[in-house]
Amino acid sequence: MGSILRLLLGLTIALCVGFGASYYALTDGRLVAAVRVGPWAAWPDVGQPDPNPYTRAFLARNGLLQLGYAEGIQFTAFTDSDGQPLDASCHYALAGFVPGHSFWTLEATDLDGANIAASPDLMVLQSERIARTGDGAMAVAVSPRLAPGNWLPIVGGGPFRLQLTLYDAAIFSGANTDIDAMPAIERVVCP
Incomplete structure (x- = not known):
């Protein structure tokens, strides 16, 4: 027995x-297969003709339409730079440089992938439509309350994620597989 x-x-x-x-x-x-830079994570083998088994399983599990390898890469953050989970009722400041790219978008979604933008006219922020700091870095506020400067208004409460999609990105092409930095995500105030 x-x-x-x-x-x-x-x-x-x-x-x-x-x-x-x-x-x-x-x-x-x-x-195993993801690349992490601060709170941001990406799967660089997505879009490859023959991705590794972990990337294949990740794609099958999520069932999302992915960009091809030459088209770009998507970074996702579930936490701020201090490791605290993102909360849609809080105010966040994103600041820093985006690695080599031609165009990028920033989107806030719930954990199921539904966009939580407050306005149907501003579902994502685009690199060509934001004001930059004097040194060319991005400075964006993600918040349910009005914020000065570049602001991505969101609605709801509870956990959410930020998706920074780099189009025509050269960061994983050829021998270059390192990313020095991604924008920091700082929690400014939380009710």
């Missing part, structure tokens, strides 16, 4: 570790 309990316990632990590691690899992917 004791050996059957040990066998069941061992099987339960093996299943939990196996499924837990698979879930981690497909959501965070930091140790």
Whole structure:
């Protein structure tokens, strides 16, 4: 009887570790296939003719239409730069440089992927339509309340994510596989 309990316990632990590691690899992917820069994460093998198995599983799990390798790459952030989960009722400031690109968009979505922009006329911010700081960096406010400068108004409450899509990005082309920096996400105020 004791050996059957040990066998069941061992099987339960093996299943939990196996499924837990698979879930981690497909959501965070930091140790396997995803590239992380601060709070931002991207899957650079998306759009490749023959992506690695983890990227294939990530695509099958999410079921999202992805950009081709030469078309661009999408970075997603679920937390601010301090590691706190993004909350749609808070005010955030994004500041910094976006790596090599021709065009980018910034979108706020809920965890199911639905856009949470407050205005149907301003669903995303675009690189060609924002004012930049004196050194050319981006400075954007993401908030449900009015903010000066570049502002992406959002609605709702609870967790959300930011998606920064770089189109015609050269950051993973050729031998260049490093990203020095991405815009920082700072929580300014939270009710």
